[in-house]
Amino acid sequence: MSPGLWPPSAQEVVFLLLGVVAVGAALLVVTTRQLVHAALWLVACFGALAGCYLVLTAEFVAWVQVLIYVGAVVVLLLFGIMLTRAPIGRSADLDSGNRVVALVVAVATAGVLVSVVVAGFREAYAPLRPGDGAAQTMGGAIFRNWVLPFEALSVLLLAALIGAIVLSRTDIKAVE
Template structure:
């Protein structure tokens, strides 16, 4: 259990550093690569939680597919690839104060609700086959609806990107 806590701390620190790098970099491609690091770290956290199916889905769908779409979007919109000097507006201190206040509210709510409670371990483990059976049996309509929505978004992005 101690090794899991140490691994969690190391991965969480790497995710936080990558997230800070993602929002502070002036290069849009570097921001996308920092996002890959954040999503990979979250996949590693899922492995620590023994949620291998979700970790695999995180890597395949978010890192493999969504990030490719982001990079294609960056290339198709002709976003500036190098350093851009003015990425923030003059009111960024207000945004920092709001973010810190929101973080404080979240931490207070979590500590107030859970305090020093420990995590429950009821011993029930969902297998990947169980998740797949439920997705493709009782949740097939929402699954297909999301796939059609993503296809429509992809077609819309291609239509908007074309200059014909």
């Protein structure tokens, strides 16, 4: 028998606070007028999400999130911002003309998704058990049951690496 939705437990309060931070930072990512600030708010959003994973006992996923998203992906995006000579300060033309349509579509998406998941999972309760997402468990799962997709992913990463190098080389000319 699951406890009621109210009052929330301590874990749920922590999760909700982190979730509010993540959603607020995400809102700032899509509304801020400064390109570099968007990347920095993305760091805040990903960090709060890593905290959410920790509360959900997915430790290994949380640290991978910090390492790859906060560490690598945001740095890549900052590199992209710098290399395209984006204006550092405030810029007026970051939003396209169809903002109102985008807002309508996003609010409609949020309404449909939230109402559906609340209707579908109102009773669902997941008791948290520490250690389910620890590195030992995850390593066992990956290298026992998921070896083939893991290897395929390493080939995919290699292909992406070579593709990125080929795409960004400037000394390859078209064949006459």
